[in-house]
Amino acid sequence: MIIDHPLLGPRDASEFTYLGDAALLDRPDTALLDFADGADGADRADGAAANAIRQFHDYLYLRDNIAGQTRELWFHEAGDGSWLVVTRDTVTHEIAKVEMARDVALAKKHNDEAK
Amino acid sequence: MDNTSLKAKPPLGGYRKTFGDTTLQEMTGLAIIAIATSNGGAVKVPGRDHNQLAVSANDPLDAPAPGTSNVIHQDQIAIRLLSLRQDLILAVFTAQNNRNAIEALRNKFGRTIPITDQSDAWVVLGLSGPLSESALERICSIDLHQDVFANGDLAQTRMEHISTILFRSGDEAFQIFAPRSYARSFLHAVETSIHNVR
Amino acid sequence: MRGYEGDTLASALLANGERLIARSFKTHRPRGIFSAGSEEPNALVQLRRSAFTEPNTRATTTQLYNGLAASSQHHRGSLKYDLMAFMDLVSPLLSAGFYYKTFMWPKSFWESVYEPLIRAAAGLGRLSGAADPGLYDKGFLHCDILIIGAGPAGLAAALAAGRSGARVILADEDFSMGGRLNRDRYEIDGARAANWTAAALAELQSMDHVRLAPRTTVWGAFDHGIYGAVECVTDHLPAMPAKPINQDRDEDHDHDRDRDRSPSKTCKPRQILWRIYAQRTILCAGASERPIAFGNNDRPGIMLAGAVRSYVNRWGVAPGKHFAIFTNNDDGWRTAADLANRGVKVRAIIDSRDIAPPHSTGDAEIIMGGRIIDTKGRSGLRAITLANGQQIETDCLAVSGGWNPNVHLTCHHGSRPLWRDDICAFVPAPPLPAHTPARMVLAGAANGALTLYAALQQGHTAGAQQAQELGFTPTSSTAPRAQDEPAATSPFWHVTQSTKRAWLDLQNDVTVKDIALAYKEGYRSVEHVKRYTTLSMGTDQGKTANIPALAVLAKLAGTSIRDIGTTMYRPPFTPVTIGAFAGRARGTNFRPHCLPPSHDWARAQGAVFTQTGLWQRAQYYPRPGESHWRQTVDREVLQTRNSVGICDVSTLGKIDIQGDDAAQFINHIYCNAFGKLKIGKTRYGLMLREDGMVMDDGTTARLAQTHFIMTTTTANAAAVYRHLEFCRQCLWPDLSVHLTPVTEQWAQYAIAGPKARTLLQKIVDPAFELSNDAFPFMACAEITICGGITARLFRISFSGELAYELAAPARYGDALIRTLMSAGKDDGAAPYGTEALNVMRIEKGHAAGNELNGQTTAHNLGMGQMVSKKKDAIGIVLSRREELCRADALRLSGFIPKDRAQQLQAGAHFIAKGQEASTQQDQGWMSSTAYSPTLGHSIGLGFIRAGADRHGETVSAVDLLRGRSIDVEIVSPHFLDPQGERLHG
Structure with a gap:
């Protein structure tokens, strides 16, 4: 397997470490969960903490198992130390796109802020 | 003692x-100094199409593209800059005294840029x-x-x-x-x- | 026996009149050489002697060398009087599915009787039982165009691509490139094929950007243009003793001896496993001939017709005296013509087709529409019998059932070949489906272009076109000129008039009858029939057997081969030695070793080493008179606790964290509060995974407002860095922070014990004040030592003593340990290893790897209160899940044996006293134990339900593996100095 690094060109998969679905970029925003104000989940009557647990549970554990294109996180461990979002077809193994995860994450942040 | x-x-x-x-x-006898360059924003690399979504590079070094290198001169020292990734450069040069060499780098690139001695x-x-x-x-x-x-x-x-x-x-x-x-x-x-x- | 340069073992055996080479696998029938290539099912030999021996080697591909030793392997005793030949007489037992039927029941019979019997009888060669003394290597090659197969198509493709300037690798499994041009008498560009081939190879050889790779089998196609290939580099040279050099060899500091132990110049790897990265691939793997099934068609002397041509034309060997040909196609007639041309007697040509003879050939009897129903000759062919009863005396029957394109590599990604009626063969489906390896095209016989000019044209076109697509400009040269030979064929597979056994798979002894039986028993899918009958499951993977068997099955099913389809081909194309996959990674060269800065010094002290990950760490430092490791460890602990001990802790991961947002970033990483750590201070940090389990722990020091140095455990250094980069790039990409691993930069020594400060004062330059007030517990500073050498000092303690960790640039690591030891000599300083380190951390109740096993929470470790309620950090939310926070959750506790003389064992489980040791009664487990020389008895750390509330209670520590049960008292995990007075001293 070869991953075409956006900056460094094609590199053998042995240089990379796989993490999982790129959905891991979408970590729930704990500021929105009213979490940072010192609230201790167990004591809260309004259930905000329980909601936080559910959101983190879904973020961390729920995955689609797709026969087709998936977006995955790969770490260029033996290379430049960058995290990549690799769009790969699980049926043909073809890689359609490779992006710097940081670019993807920044774009997401900008979009979220724009909303 | x-x-x-x-x-x-x-x-x-x-x-x-x-x-x-x-x-x-x-x-x-090599000094090897890691220099953090831009704040991790995407660097435009000629000939490669990657979307410019990120913050634009604010790169005081005018760093070579990742995977390439160039040579600069500072305080009579020829310094090879190896660009490891979009925000990290390795400066390599012959030096007997690291502290003087790091000082030379600071003179070149500014006092606040994060640098890490990797010579050892x-x-x-x-x-x-x-x-x-x-x-x-x-x-x-x-x-x-x-x-x-x-x-x-x-x-x-x-x-x-x-x-x-x-x-x-x-x-x-x-x-x-x-x-x-x-x-x-x-x-x-x-x-x-x-x-x-x- | 004598041979010529360029001979294979098979051609030499035939030249020397040897016909009986082997016995078949199941029935022990006599077998001879059947083919002239890698598809050989019969002539498997045990090659070389003693530790160099290699079983299942094909005589047909083994290049002859001086001193080659080979023995037949499917027999006991002498080959000609085969001890196991009686198996033939009982063969009705060994029908299709015989393994399943005969040996499934009763089970005990399988183990005690049948399996040994089968193994002894079958014996597909033997291993020496000794380590393989051969050397192997691996390597990586890159090219624009990989051309697999150097026959006419491959050579034409290589010429076209090479002339355009593309980087080409031309690989061929044979030691002599040319493919069928080595076998057949052709004319190309008006010259004899052999001359054309030599000129083509010379031209390719002269091109810098073309790599010719003979003896190189491309055996597998992998994702994205990666191919596996094995090059046999020295297999054709006499075996020589070779021993891999050991990467530790220089540790004995004897450089002269090192030189002697370097391998001699002549010891080269016998094989290289190449990983080839190709932009484009042209598969020119040619075609393999297949036999026709008829009664007793397995006798030595019955060969493939093309193979007979090879032996006659390439090696000048006539594999018999009186030949007969049996063919269903035009190509078989070439063999007759070539034999006649050489003046060899051909008695008869039997063509299954009812057509006019395509050739007139000398004085051979021509029988059109003929059928062979039986053969005679116990250890070699003597005569054949035709359906009309006619008998023909012959000692070599050349059989041609048509040609199969070698499509194997196109199937490695799941593509299924399609049937072509006109050539009666499977070819890759055009256009290539998604499951064909990326950017692979085919040319020549592999693509179904079975005739010479078609192959040359296809090769030339493919070479030029692929080069052009990659941006190279092909020269205007045209394809080499040649004639297409007659190649008409017919779908004739099996002489149905035969009543005798007719073999399909010679290696696995599968006959037409076996396929019929499988069909009768309800097997329909080709994949099932294959597995039930073991068809094509031998080392040859049924290269000659598969298609005729499919034809038989199709006929039984009243359908066509097209509809019944083919089984799939998987890597490897031909067998690859396990040693090639291992490469250099054997023995101590299995993986690299990391040596900490004190390594040479520790070796000189006679330290015993242990592997922690890749690190070689000193485990303990025995002194004269210490006969047991425990004596040494006890002394190291007591010396540290009573005076001062020194331990190399350079292996701990160290990550330099800088940037305006560094503090904020670290605050997201550790679950405990970190934002307000003062400059010049160090703090313990607990790192969770997002699921709330503890990932790692360590200390982090703040050297400046925007500069931190984080330490990780030795084992997790790489994982923590990966995690931090994930958090930085993927979760908080807008923070200004930089991470640099600096583990390798620093030599770091723990200096622990009541005399630690005294010792340090001799090292640290006088400008730096070390008193408890000036440099208290958890302080850190950048200092200088030994007259101006930059260093970092941290007052942190894993041992529980007054302790420091001193870091200096790694180049000084060796000198620093020597200086520390000599400076501490008067105070009784002692080095300690990982064992003493472990004893002291258990005495102190610190969790380590055994406790941080990925299944424990901060709550389990008794650090639940540390988890901040005021911030978001990785893992905090999910650590609050109800089940993880139960009052009766497992808690880290200390354990001491009620009978202090007893030794605790890690791995024991806690059961309430008097209860049965069952899973239901399980209350937790002992994770770490040690003998505490400080307390004078065994102590343990472990997890037990609600442990914090149960101090003083007695439970059983049950170890079912070792059959022990010990009464233990639950105590605080802090066995020593719970108030931390020593730390702060």
Whole structure:
């Protein structure tokens, strides 16, 4: 397997470490969960903490198992130390796109802020 | 106690060996300084299409593109800048005194830029001569053809499970950086390769 | 026996009149050489002697060398009087599915009787039982165009691509490139094929950008243009002793001896496993001939017709005296013509087709529409019998059932070949489906272009076109000129008039009858029939057997081969030695070793080493008179606790964290509060995974407002860095922070014990004040030592003593340990290893790897209160899940044996006293134990339900593996100095 690094060109998969679905970029925003104000989940009557647990549970554990294109996180461990979002077809193994995860994450942040 | 300076020891004790016209030797007396460049924003690389979503690079070094290098001069020191990634450069130069050299870098790049001395973190093997490329072919998955990996180019890659920086210093010459603690295993890997292609 | 340069073992055996080479696998029938290539099912030999021996080697591909030793392997005793030949008489037992039927029941019979019997009888060669003394290597090659197969198509493709300037690798499994041009008498460009081939190879050889790779089998196609290939480098040279050099060899500091132990120049790897990265691939793997099934068609002397041509034309060997040909196609007639041309007697040509003879050939009897129903000759062919009863005396029957394109590599990604009626063969489906390896095209016989000019044209076109697509400019040269030979064929597979056994798979002894039986028993899918009958499951993977068997099955099913389809081909194309996959990674060269800065010094002290990950760490430092490791460890602990001990802790991961947002970033990483750490201070940090389990722990020091140095455990250094980069790049990409691993930069020594400060004062330059007030517990500073050498000092303690960790640039590591030891000599300083380190951390109740096993929470470790309620950090939210926070959750506790003389064992489980040791009664487990020389008895750390509330209670520590049960008292995990007075001293 070869991953075409956006900056460094094609590199053998042995240089990379796989993490999982790129959905891991979408970590729930704990500021929105009213979490940072010192609230201790167990004591809260309004259930905000329980909601936080559910959101983190879904973020961390729920995955689609797709026969087709998936977006995955790969770490260029033996290379430049960058995290990549690799769009790969699980049926043909073809890689359609490779992006710097940081670019993807920044774009997401900008979009979220724009909303 | 009578304090005298501790004696410095290169990882391989200044190893040098020739195999016919091919030479393998430990490069000593190098300062290797990691310099964090832009704040991690995407760098535009000529010829590569990657979306410019990120914050634009604010790069005081005018750094070479990742995978390439250039040479600058500061305080009478010739400094090779190896661009490792979009926000990290390795400055490599001959220096007896690291502190002076780091000072030179600060003079060049400003006082606030994050720098980390890595001079002791690496063993550097110089490999030169006609067997260099074929020997590396046995342990390095990077395409070493000069049209692809030209003089001055570099790649971080894994050889025999060891994370390395491979730098092409000439037509038949390479410098290979490996983590210091792996020095003997790495030397063994390169020596075996040379033997196997000899 | 004598041979010529360029001979294979098979051609030499035939030249020397040897016909009986082997016995078949199941029935022990006599077998001879069947083919002239890698598809050989019969002539498997045990090659070389003693430790160099290699079983299942094909005589047909083994290049002859001086001193080659080979023995037949499917027999006991002498080959000609085969001890196991009686198996043939009982063969009705060994029908299709015989393994399943005969040996499934009763089970005990399988183990005690049948399996040994089968193994002894079958014996597909033997291993020496000794380590393989051969050397192997691996390597990586890159090219624009990989051309697999150097026959006419491959050579034409290589010429076209090479002339355009593309980087080409031309690989061929044979030691002599040319493919069928080595076998057949052709004319190309008006010259004899052999001359044309030599000129083509010379031209390719002269091109710098073309790599010719003979003896190189491309055996597998992998994702994205990666191919596996094995090059046999020295297999054709006499075996020589070779021993891999050991990467530890230089540790004995004897460089002269090192030189002697370097392998000699002549010891080269016998094989190289190449990983080839190709932009484009042209598969020119040619075609393999297949046999026709008829009664007793397995006798030595019955060969493939093309193979007979090879032996006659390439090696000048006539594999018999009186030949007969049996063919269903035009190509079989070439063999007759070539034999006649050489003046060899051909008695008869039997063509299954009812057509006019395509050739007139000398004085051979021509029988059109003929059928062979039986053969005679116990250890070699003597005569054949035709359906009309006619008998023909012959000692070599050349059989041609048509040609199969070698499509194997196109199938490695799941593509299924399609049937072509006109050539009666499977070819890759055009256009290539998604499951064909990326950017692979085919040319020549592999593509179904079975005739010479078609192959040359296809090769030339493919070479030029692929080069052009990659941006190279092909020269205007045209394809080499040649004639297409007659190649008409017919779908004739099996002489149905035969009543005798007719073999399909010679290696696995599968006959037409076996396929019929499988069909009768309800097997329909080709994949099932294959597995039930073991068809094509031998080392040859049924290269000659598969298609005729499919034809038989199709006929039984009343359908066509097209509809019944083919089984799939998987890597490897031909068998690859396990040694090639291992490469250099054997023995101590299995993986690299990391040596900490004190390594040479520790070796000189006689330290015993242990592997922690890749690190070689000193485990303990025995002194004269210490006969047991425990004596040494006890002394190291007591010396540290009573005076001062020194331990190399350079292996701990160290990550330099800089940037305006560094503090904020670290605050997201550790679950405990970190934002307000003062400059010049160090703090313990607990790192969770997002699921709330503890990932790692360590200390982090703040050297400046925007500069931190984080330490990780030795084992997790790489994982923590990866995690931090994930958090930085993927979760908080807008923070200004930089991470640099600096583990390798620093030599770091723990200096622990009541005399630690005294010792340090001799090292640290006088400008730096070390008193408890000036440099209290958890302080850190950048200092200088030994007259101006930059260093970092941290007052942190894993041992529980007054302790420091001193870091200096790694180049001084060796000198620093020597200086520390000599400076501490008067105070009784002792080095300690990982064992003493472990004893002291258990005495102190610190969790380590055994406790941080990925299944424990901060709550389990008794650090639940540390988890901040005022911030978001990785893992905090999910650590609050109800089940993880139960009052009766497992808690880290200390354990001491009620009978202090007893030794605790890690791995024991806690059961309430008097209860049965069952899973239901399980209350937790002992994770770490040690003998505490400080307390004078065994102590343990472990997890037990609600442990914090149960101090003083007695439970059983049950170890069912070792059959022990010990009464233990639950105590605080802090066995020593719970108030931390020593730390702060």
